[in-house]
Amino acid sequence: MGKVLMKGNEAIGEAAIRAGCLNYFAYPITPQSEVAEYLSRRLPEAGGVFLQGESEVAVSYMIFGAAACGERVFTTSSSPGISLMSEGISYITAGQCPAVFVNIMRGGPGLGGILPSQADYMQSVKGGGHGDYKLLVMAPASVQEAVEMMMSAFALAEKYRNPVMILGDGLIGQMMEPVEFPDALKAKPSNKDDWATNGMATRSRNQRNLVKTLYLDPEELNAHNLMLRAKYEQMEKEEVRYEAYNVDEDYKLLIVSYGTMSRVCRTAIDNLKDQGIEIGMIRPQTLFPFPKTAIYDAAGKKSCRAALCVEMCMGQMVEDVERSVSGQRPVHWYGKCGGEVPTPEEVIEEVRKLVK
Amino acid sequence: MGKTFQKPEALAETITHYCPGCTHGVAHRLVAEVIDELGVRGKTVGIAPVGCAVLMYNYFTFDFQEAAHGRAPAMATGIKRVRPDLVVFTYQGDGDLASIGMSEIVHAANRGEKFTVIFINNAVYGMTGGQMAPTTMPDQRTTTSPFGRKVLDTGMPIKMAEMLAALQTPAYITRQTLLSPKYINKAKKAIKQAFSYQIENTCFSFVELVSTCPTNWGMTPLDAIKWAEEKMLPYYSLGVFKTPENGNEVQTPDSTQ
Ligand SMILES: Cc1ncc(C[n+]2csc(CCOP(=O)(O)OP(=O)(O)O)c2C)c(N)n1
Ligand code: SF4
Numbered sequence: 043m044g045k046v047l048m049k050g051n052e053a054i055g056e057a058a059i060r061a062g063c064l065n066y067f068a069y070p071i072t073p074q075s076e077v078a079e080y081l082s083r084r085l086p087e088a089g090g091v092f093l094q095g096e097s098e099v100a101v102s103y104m105i106f107g108a109a110a111c112g113e114r115v116f117t118t119s120s121s122p123g124i125s126l127m128s129e130g131i132s133y134i135t136a137g138q139c140p141a142v143f144v145n146i147m148r149g150g151p152g153l154g155g156i157l158p159s160q161a162d163y164m165q166s167v168k169g170g171g172h173g174d175y176k177l178l179v180m181a182p183a184s185v186q187e188a189v190e191m192m193m194s195a196f197a198l199a200e201k202y203r204n205p206v207m208i209l210g211d212g213l214i215g216q217m218m219e220p221v222e223f224p225d226a227l228k229a230k231p232s233n234k235d236d237w238a239t240n241g242m243a244t245r246s247r248n249q250r251n252l253v254k255t256l257y258l259d260p261e262e263l264n265a266h267n268l269m270l271r272a273k274y275e276q277m278e279k280e281e282v283r284y285e286a287y288n289v290d291e292d293y294k295l296l297i298v299s300y301g302t303m304s305r306v307c308r309t310a311i312d313n314l315k316d317q318g319i320e321i322g323m324i325r326p327q328t329l330f331p332f333p334k335t336a337i338y339d340a341a342g343k344k345s346c347r348a349a350l351c352v353e354m355c356m357g358q359m360v361e362d363v364e365r366s367v368s369g370q371r372p373v374h375w376y377g378k379c380g381g382e383v384p385t386p387e388e389v390i391e392e393v394r395k396l397v398k
Numbered sequence: 399m400g401k402t403f404q405k406p407e408a409l410a411e412t413i414t415h416y417c418p419g420c421t422h423g424v425a426h427r428l429v430a431e432v433i434d435e436l437g438v439r440g441k442t443v444g445i446a447p448v449g450c451a452v453l454m455y456n457y458f459t460f461d462f463q464e465a466a467h468g469r470a471p472a473m474a475t476g477i478k479r480v481r482p483d484l485v486v487f488t489y490q491g492d493g494d495l496a497s498i499g500m501s502e503i504v505h506a507a508n509r510g511e512k513f514t515v516i517f518i519n520n521a522v523y524g525m526t527g528g529q530m531a532p533t534t535m536p537d538q539r540t541t542t543s544p545f546g547r548k549v550l551d552t553g554m555p556i557k558m559a560e561m562l563a564a565l566q567t568p569a570y571i572t573r574q575t576l577l578s579p580k581y582i583n584k585a586k587k588a589i590k591q592a593f594s595y596q597i598e599n600t601c602f603s604f605v606e607l608v609s610t611c612p613t614n615w616g617m618t619p620l621d622a623i624k625w626a627e628e629k630m631l632p633y634y635s636l637g638v639f640k641t642p643e644n645g646n647e648v649q650t651p652d653s654t655q
Contacts, residue, residue, distance in 0.1 A: 065480045091479045096505035100472040103465065103502070107476025110463050111443065115480065133466050239461035241484050243440025252455055254446075254464035 045220040050185045050210070051076035053221050054118065054144055055084065057192035060223040063114035063142070064090030067104040069097055069123060072156045073212040074146035077118040098123040102130020109139035110253040112238025114196055114229070116142035120212075121150050121162050124170065131205055132171030135270065136255035138237070140199035142192070143177075144208040146215035149381045157381025158212030160301060161355035166209050167330045167362070174267045176274045177207045178281060179329040181300045185219035187327075193227035198281065200232040202273050209329060211354060213302040213383065277331050284333035285325040287311065292345035293322035294397045296371075298337060298363045299352040300326045302383060307352050310389035321393060322346070329359075337366035346371060348396055352389060353377040406430035408439050410457050419619020421576040421609040422450060425518060426457055428582070429487070432590045433460070436597065442485040443477055445470040449491035450524040450611075468499020471506035474513040485597060487514040492533040493523040496556050500532075503562070507602050510567045514592045515604045517558060520611040521630060528614030532556045535629050540614070555633065559606045563639035563646060568601045571640040575608035575631065577623050588638075601642040608634050 048056070055077045058066070066085060068078045078094065085092040095101035101117050108115040119127060124145045134141055147162045149155035162170075166179045178198055182188035188210055195206040234240075239251045257263035288311055299307045304325040311321045324340050326333050341349045348371050351360045357375035364373045376392040378384050405411070408430035416422045433439050442460045446452055448467035455462035465473050470488035477486050495503050495517050503515070522540055523529040529542040533555045537546035547555075559573040570592055574585035585607060592603035608630050610622040617625060640646050 067476065067479075093475070093479055095472070095475075096501055099469070100475075100502050100505065103469040103472035104476035104479070106469075107445075107463065107473030108480040109476075110473070111477050111481050111484065113480040115476070129466060130469070137464075239443050239463050240481060241441035241443065242460055250459060250461050252462050252464075254455065254462070255466075256452060256464060 045222045047218055047220050048185065049076060049216065049218050050188055051146065051215040052080040053185050053189050054192050054208070054215070055081045057189040057223060058116050058142070059084065059088050059090065061193040061196050061227060062229045063116055063196055064088060065108055065113055065115040066091065066117065067093050067095050067101045067108070067115070068117050068119065069095050069101050071120045071123045073148055074118050074120050074144070074215045076215070077144070098126035099129060102127035102134070105141050106130055106134050106137065106139060109134060109141040110137060110238065111240040112234035116144065118144035118146065120146050120148045121159070122153065124162060124165065128165070128171035131177070132173050132175060133255050134205050135175035135177070136173065137253045138203040139253065140196070140203050141205045142195045142199055142208065143205055144192070144210070146210050146212055148212055149379065155381045156212070158302060158383060159355060159379070159381060160211050160303065160353050161358065161379060162209065163329065163353070163355060163358035166207050167332070175270060176277070176330055177205050178202065178277055178331075179207045179209050180283070180327060181209045181329050182214055183301055183304050183325065185214065185217055186221050188214050189221050189223060190227060193223065193229075196229040200229065202277065203237070204273060211301045211303070281328055282331045282333050283327035284336050285327060286336065286340065287323040287325065288315070288320065289322040289340055291320040291322065293320040293343070294345060294347050295321050295393055296341050296346050296349045297321060297323040297352055298326070298349060298359065299323065300329065303352055303354050303377070306384060306386055307389055309386040310393065313386060314390060314393060319393070319397060332362050332366065334366040337363060338368055338370070341367040341371045349373045350393065350396060351375045352384070354383060355379050406434045408433040408459055410459050412456060414457055415453060416450065417613040419610065419612045419622065421520070421607070422518065424576045424582060425489070425516060425607055425609065426454065428586045428589050429489070429516060430458065431586065432593055435590065436593055438485045438597065441483065442487070445473050445486065445488045447488065447490040447494040448525070449494045451489055451491065451518070452525065454489060468494050468497070469502055470494070471499065471502040471511070471515065475506050475509070475511050478511055478513050482512065482599070485593065487516060487593070489516045490518065491524065492517070492519050492521065492531040496532040496558050504565075507562045507569060507604065508565050508567050510569065510602050512596050512599055512602065514596050516589065517604065517606040518609045519558070519606055519634065520609040521555070522611050522614045524611045524614055528611070535633065557634065559604065559639050562604055568642040568645065569640055570595045570601055570603040570642060572604070572638045573606040573608065573634060573636050575626070575636060577608070577610070577626055595642065608636070
């Protein structure tokens, strides 16, 4: 199939179906309600399950119940809704079930605004819910990339038996771009016999399965959490993804930026090149695991004097960039946190201040 | 002649953590017997609540999920929507179902989700040490209503069966009790009816069981039964409040049965 022009939110819904996930539960919230609207027509046609839950809290547990019986399942929401789902997300990680959560971020805190934002970085990458857990977080910078991340998310969730989050800013959901759905990204069936609670009769081994999150014995809980930790360490070894831009040049400054913001930075970098100023960029595609080594190496380049984090929030990624740069260079922040996307000119002005 | 009394296959061979005289054990046994009699153990998924029954999966021999506090009906919805062939039940206390999980139970009932709910109404939060529940009786002392529940402050106890029966979606809604063998036999019939409606894909089914918590009521098991009969049954009438065939017409609350 060739390329079709689609709105990000609809493409994300379609990508899940193409990846082999036919179960969707959600609660409407701007700026991603189009996913639910699209799937409410499309899923019945594809023989799947669509249900609008009564709240994001309930939706997160519908996801848990369905995932715990071994079915592929996903939901989409936006920032305030993800806050409510965070309780369920904590339980799903503890219960070790695969599921995909999409957050098309809007501004916060509180109701914030409905314009694009990247203010849920901390919530997605550092926790959100309670307890020792991590999500594998992927951040698309285009509708095509959102499709590809969405399609690969199910296999990753199943590989680790852990939720995967697609973290997009509002523009990723609202933008229309040509997309294609690569057949190669269709998720293969995974073996769930030894954990899924889908009725003992379906399994060869006549033993029941249990999905639980309570470990009253401290040694047992410790062992359980260390086992979760081992999965997160494996993700750090195997799943780091990033894109390096203009890093072969002798750049004076390294930009770290992701999502829509990184596209603006790319334009700024191209324009600065024309003006004789070289700037490099690392664009994390996975926010957890974070491309620590790539940023360390890129910031350590001899010509590089500083790193600049450009984000549509008040600088939530800065501490991860600082951790990665490890004191080799100073780390600065530029961004806007009200819903406006900084323009290439504004980024250029900021860069010029730092490289003069 | 076969054995007249044996352990249901659905029940595990183990000692429970419940207090002496607690009715949780009786409710477990009834559920296990019904699952055996209906022959559905191999396709049943139970959902444990957060409350005294949080470890109930240790006492059964089929698949189980453990919910967060109050969220079991949402999990059951998730399972039944993606695997309608499975037999799913939640088992919830009154704090779990009628307080923190009120939204989940009302909406699951209203959507007519085809699963079964066993609702243990013991008028108190058992697991956390006897705090006030939405079902606590007027003037009943609990650790957070030390002078007795004052209804002017905290409202009247919630009658869940009646409240859910008021929804317009077809359902099977009944209140039973476990206070004596004659009640227990009726309760078992109701539980079997509830599972049957689910298996036939007919409707949402809900069995409230007026239960005791001798430990947190500060009573002997026998006094607890007496107290429940005298204080709870007149308020929490027993009976069938709704069937899918007859809607609310069948309302036969009867506290004298
Ligand atoms: C979100 C959350 N809030 C509070 C608790 C603490 N908690 C555990 S059990 C319980 C009440 C249980 O009472 P009930 O549902 O009546 O069941 P019972 O123990 O009486 O069988 C509470 C408040 C919790 N586990 N999770
Ligand atoms: S605390 Fe109450 S409800 Fe819990 S096991 Fe003991 S008697 Fe039963």
